[in-house]
Amino acid sequence: MIRMANWRHNLLTDVRVQMLLLCEEISEDGEPVHRAIELPLVVDQTPILAVTWTVKHRIDANSPLHGPDRLAQLGAAGAELVVCLRGIDDTFNTEIHARHRYTLDDIVVGAVFENVLVPRADGSRVLDYRSFHRVVAVDASPRS
Structure with missing residues (x-):
């Protein structure tokens, strides 16, 4: 990605x-x-x-x-x-x-990007560029 x-x-x-x-x-x-x-x-x-x-x-x-x-x-x-x-x-x-x-x-193997669209109280979303390059580890093991 x-x-x-x-x-x-x-x-x-x-x-x-x-x-x-x-x-x-x-x-x-x-x-x-x-x-x-x-x-x-x-x-x-x-x-x-x-x-x-x-x-x-x-x-x-x-x-x-x-x-x-x-x-x-x-x-x-x-x-x-x-x-x-x-x-x-x-x-x-x-x-x-x-x-x-x-x-x-x-x-980066076994990771996805962190969400950068942050919800506001009024229901709108704002883009948080501080998280733009951050990744989060995911479980890559096969699912049965």
Whole structure:
């Protein structure tokens, strides 16, 4: 999961996100080859980004991140994640782009993001950015 926020004072529309695993492999003839593997996302677009959005890649048997030692193997090989976002600034009707790189050391296994939407007494909610990067451990054991 990767959480993002719109800190602008306007909406972003037609927002699309792409997550890539950048890794280096050795070709059949022994040469290093750089590969960009697109990681499928549970949801990769939203019509409106007003506040926050948590983008998720499901790590299952089809994911290149799957396996007990896979993250360590990829990390040792210098693999990185790149997240690219693009959308339309609703006020100025201009396309915006954002990109961020993560090392595999940035991945926290067995955790989810802490809730940042705090309810008020009047029923409205406020975004608490102080908790934006905090994660909470979850039980990852299989359910019967």
